[in-house]
Amino acid sequence: MSTPSPAALPIRRLTPRDLTACADLSENRGWPREEHKWSLLLAAGTGYGIDDPDGGLVTACVVTEYGPRERPDLGAIGMVLVAERYARQGIGRRLMRHVVAEMGTTPLTLHATPSGRPLYEELGFKVTGRAEMVRGHFVPGGVESEVFTRPATAEDLTAVLRLDEEIFGVDRTHMITRLPAFSDQLRVAEENGRIIGYASAWPNMDNHVVGPLIARDTETAKALIASLAAHTDRPLRTDIDVRHEELLSWLKDHGLVSIAFNSVMTYGISELPGDWARRFAPLTVAAG
Numbered sequence: 184m185s186t187p188s189p190a191a192l193p194i195r196r197l198t199p200r201d202l203t204a205c206a207d208l209s210e211n212r213g214w215p216r217e218e219h220k221w222s223l224l225l226a227a228g229t230g231y232g233i234d235d236p237d238g239g240l241v242t243a244c245v246v247t248e249y250g251p252r253e254r255p256d257l258g259a260i261g262m263v264l265v266a267e268r269y270a271r272q273g274i275g276r277r278l279m280r281h282v283v284a285e286m287g288t289t290p291l292t293l294h295a296t297p298s299g300r301p302l303y304e305e306l307g308f309k310v311t312g313r314a315e316m317v318r319g320h321f322v323p324g325g326v327e328s329e330v331f332t333r334p335a336t337a338e339d340l341t342a343v344l345r346l347d348e349e350i351f352g353v354d355r356t357h358m359i360t361r362l363p364a365f366s367d368q369l370r371v372a373e374e375n376g377r378i379i380g381y382a383s384a385w386p387n388m389d390n391h392v393v394g395p396l397i398a399r400d401t402e403t404a405k406a407l408i409a410s411l412a413a414h415t416d417r418p419l420r421t422d423i424d425v426r427h428e429e430l431l432s433w434l435k436d437h438g439l440v441s442i443a444f445n446s447v448m449t450y451g452i453s454e455l456p457g458d459w460a461r462r463f464a465p466l467t468v469a470a471g
Contacts, residue, residue, distance in 0.1 A: 197245070201230060201232065204239050205225070208242075211239075214264070220387060227361060228247035228470065230243060231245075231246070231278060231282055232278075240266065241269050242266065242269065243262065245470075246282060247469075248289065249351075250353045256352075256353040257290050257291070257292060257471070258289045261469025276306075279306055289451070293308065294314060294468035310448055311447055311448065311449045314424055314444070314447055314464075316441070317440060317442060318390065318418055321434075321437050322437050329402075330372050330374075330379075331374065333373065334368070339371055344356055344360075350397050350462050351457045353456055358466065362466075368384040369383045370382055382411060384414075386417075390417055390418050391417045391420070392420050394466045396423075397461060401433075405430065405433055419439065422445070422468050424462065424464070455471075
């Protein structure tokens, strides 16, 4: 019996039960398995994929929606993968067309690698920004920050959610409330009893990824990163909006090095909502 053509295989919704298959697909394409991240995305977002008749997945991606459930304000697309044996057969294009159609009038965003960007441009996505990935062991030093930081508590959640919505531009309560369990560290910056920023560090292979990083200004962002670094022995990794030149220079002065650049792309809107000047890094490039 012949194997069905990939074009004839149905696209279906993924669930948390597909975690292992998604991790296997990542590994198949030379990515880390990232089961911890996949588990968050499959729980908080909507996965789409095609089953391989021989087992596993042909392709997969996840969309995380923000704002009202009935009429989302924004959808973030991430983890777009096609198995090696099905590469260069139009599978990724078909999956993305399906996702865009499913999302209807909901504005979309994604972080595109240089190799993925042409496909997204073909589908109508526009480049609206860039992010630089930096990684390394943070080396402390210099003038000690006057910004006060501390571990977040349950009592901080309401203030964190309010600040996040103000700066991110749309409500992402269903994602931020998962941070205490998802992250190894969640810290806030405080001034006169008022929270002026927050950041988390979550485990990803041998790194701690810093994100989200939301802060009143660059000095607050620096203090949050330094405080996270002081409580881990792992290398830090984060994706910083390239417009935050001062923060990027500071990170490189403290031991992190540039790894890659991704294009921030949007569909249906000319730019992302919120205040980019206080939004320094996404939770993950897969979810904004």
